Amino acid sequence: MEQPPSPPPRTILGKYQLTRFLGRGNFAKVYQAHSLLDGATVAVKAIDKSKTVDAAMEPRIVREIDAMRRLQHHPNILKIHEVLATKTKIYLIVDFAGGGDLCSKPPRRGRLPESLARRYFAQLVSALRFCHRHGVAHRDLKPQNLLLDAGGDLKVSDFGLSALPEHLQDGLLHTACGTPAYTAPEILRRVGYDGSKADAWSCGVILYVLLAGHLPFDDSNIPAMCRRISRRDFQFPPWISRAARSLIYQLLDPNPKTRIKLENVFDNAWFKNKNSARVNAEESVFESDLYNKCCDGYKLGMNAFDIISMSSGLDLRGLFETTSDKGRRWEKRFTSDKSVEAVEAKVKEVGLNLGFRVEVGKNGAIGLGKGKVALVVEVFEIVPQLLLVAVKVVDGGVEFEDLHWDDWRIGLQDVVLSWHHNHDNLVTLSH
Structure with a gap:
């Protein structure tokens, strides 16, 4: 089958310029692209949500993204760099394999x-x-x-x-x-x-x-x-x-x-x-x-797939959520420009001052408990000098919000750059 002509030069969200059509995958059109940020050559898998993502294809997209997210640190596995998303399109930015298959x-x-x-x-x-x-x-x-x-x-x-x-x-x-x-x-x-x-x-x-x-x-x-x-x-x-x-x-x-x-x-x-x-x-x-x-992923950089559902305008939660995400009762997220160590120290300090038991898990997550309330705080590095902090209440969400949340918000204010309010129209995170 004859390949369609190369698309006219156009950019994706001001970050990548498409340069050549490479072919069609299982659920995407694939292009060679040029990064406008660092000049790197990458491949872009463009998924049209309105035409491609149906009940049959959705699990395959989820699997591909989740698997590549978990495995991206091996040199012989195609690396996924970033996900860009709009209301109608999902773009997977991956390594460009110039040698073909x-x-x-x-x-x-x-x-x-x-x-x-x-x-x-x-x-x-x-x-x-x-x-x-x-x-x-x-x-x-x-x-x-x-x-x-x-x-x-x-x-x-x-x-x-x-x-x-x-x-x-x-x-x-x-x-x-x-x-x-x-x-x-x-x-x-x-x-x-x-x-x-x-x-x-x-x-x-x-x-x-x-x-x-x-x-x-x-x-x-x-x-x-x-x-x-x-x-x-x-x-x-x-x-x-x-x-x-x-x-x-x-x-x-x-x-x-x-x-x-x-x-x-x-x-x-x-x-x-x-x-x-x-x-x-x-x-x-x-x-x-x-x-x-x-390679467990902690402190190596949070992937866009982990937080892409934050944008209510995209309505991507059904596509990118895991089972654990769907079961989440209460969660607040904020960004910080402090170090990982500083944020973790502040979380422990606030927890102890408010009478919470504090434990640190093997993956670095901080568990806190008081009475019927249990929460987990995770710190992720999005890009250098920018962290995302997730405060997840796994038990006693109503009680936490009514009795403890204001104290936590005030206690953490020294390390908070901004709280996330789900008003973005675009989620884009790089490693």
């Missing part, structure tokens, strides 16, 4: 040399292990969703079918989704499945495609293809090495209980070569406790 990578006789396939596959596995440690299963892995940046590094994208921890039932997933040729047999059988094991199967198909130049299970008759998948009915071309065959065979195990786990892939003989030291060094960054603690 793995399908567009010029092959040698329809396949990649093992050294290059190993590099891409190592980056894919590293990214997915990071996803799984944070409770996210991708569920739609295929070369079209694996992008390359200008430096030739892989970026996992398109989390619209991903599963988050809250989607588990009895520890398993139950939704059948994905692209049949890359989908694990347990999903095709429509039984409960482990998302990380299903992703491992898809990785086996991808590695086969990179090395062979074609699919292992390829049949225009979908039921016949599903039968071949369940029987592990495929053949290796002669040029694939014995070590690579062994790894693919272990990944394409129809029994998820005996299928190799992605966390064990780097111990496979195929990676025991001169590049293994570099691969292991890269992996060690994501193994460290410090990195995993940082």
